[in-house]
Amino acid sequence: MEKPNLExxxxxxxxxxxxxxxxxxxxxxxxxxxxxxxxxxxxxxxxKKIEENVHRIKHKISILGLEKSYKIANEFExxxxxxxxxxxxxxxxILTAITNYIETI
Amino acid sequence: MNxxxxxxxxxxxxxxxxxxxxxxxxxxIEEFSSAIQAMKFLNETKVDLIFLDIHMPDFNGxxxxxxxxxPPKIILTTSDPKFAIEAFEYDFIVDYLLKPIxxxxxxxxxxxxEKFTITAEEAKPIEQSLxxxxxxxxxxxxxxxxxxxxxxxIYLVEAKGDYIKIKTEEKEYTVHSTLKxxxxxxxDSLFLKIHRSYIINIKKIIDIEDNSVLIKRDxxxxxxxxxxxxxxxxxxx
Numbered sequence: 001m002e003k004p005n006l007e008x009x010x011x012x013x014x015x016x017x018x019x020x021x022x023x024x025x026x027x028x029x030x031x032x033x034x035x036x037x038x039x040x041x042x043x044x045x046x047x048k049k050i051e052e053n054v055h056r057i058k059h060k061i062s063i064l065g066l067e068k069s070y071k072i073a074n075e076f077e078x079x080x081x082x083x084x085x086x087x088x089x090x091x092x093x094i095l096t097a098i099t100n101y102i103e104t105i
Numbered sequence: 106m107n108x109x110x111x112x113x114x115x116x117x118x119x120x121x122x123x124x125x126x127x128x129x130x131x132x133x134i135e136e137f138s139s140a141i142q143a144m145k146f147l148n149e150t151k152v153d154l155i156f157l158d159i160h161m162p163d164f165n166g167x168x169x170x171x172x173x174x175x176p177p178k179i180i181l182t183t184s185d186p187k188f189a190i191e192a193f194e195y196d197f198i199v200d201y202l203l204k205p206i207x208x209x210x211x212x213x214x215x216x217x218x219e220k221f222t223i224t225a226e227e228a229k230p231i232e233q234s235l236x237x238x239x240x241x242x243x244x245x246x247x248x249x250x251x252x253x254x255x256x257x258x259i260y261l262v263e264a265k266g267d268y269i270k271i272k273t274e275e276k277e278y279t280v281h282s283t284l285k286x287x288x289x290x291x292x293d294s295l296f297l298k299i300h301r302s303y304i305i306n307i308k309k310i311i312d313i314e315d316n317s318v319l320i321k322r323d324x325x326x327x328x329x330x331x332x333x334x335x336x337x338x339x340x341x342x
Contacts, residue, residue, distance in 0.1 A: 026116045052162050058184050062205045
């Protein structure tokens, strides 16, 4: 599985450590909230809400340079629109990978 | 250019602010996590440019665009370009940026915004421009006769196999057509498909219960998936 990275964050920060730290701080605080919202919405069984949460998380996936994972998230989002949970397990593996990664940054 | 940022995701707002700070001509005066908050702000403050996320829960970017009384320039931000297509029918949309937004692409969009001018006609409230559509009528072919139907007089369209039944204030018409075809002709500002077999004129609703609406004397079922959109379109006190 591909590994998350900070290439995009570094490009954006252009060497400014305060910008880089702010961006990392937002990832570290916002991603766990979004992940929680996703799992909460699964319990409620409403496809629309789950789809919205997947959509929000997709942005973090792309920011962390996970191109293949982004495609998987896209497919899962599309499947949810069709009321299917196909790709759920793959999507949740991505969440785990990001969770592990952000603990290291 | 004084600008505001509307995005439900903090990360997206921080990225946009970072990119805006690199451009001398841009001044971010406010940021909002919901379009409804931004609407209140825009009633009191003039802005030149809005960075608008399309895909937001509850009240999305397209709902926001339709609600603008005097639209400024707008740059859409989205993870999915297909969401931007519908918005491009509005003349004040300058560009759209795919997330994650690249610095070079952002600079290009700003250059476009700087050259972009909104004419007085384009700056008219959306409601007014939609009114033109509402004034329209259209013709249906019934028994080799073309019969004119006034759009606002329609209160219900019902699918009936290969036919549709169009109910107006005065008459009912049965036409060989599909719900999809007539849906394309009806202005979004007045009509809403609330069920796979029904399109209603939302101005003619008398009351709404959990899963149905009363429109004239007809009780029409509302699909669960269509209910939020219906509620959004109503003028609630």
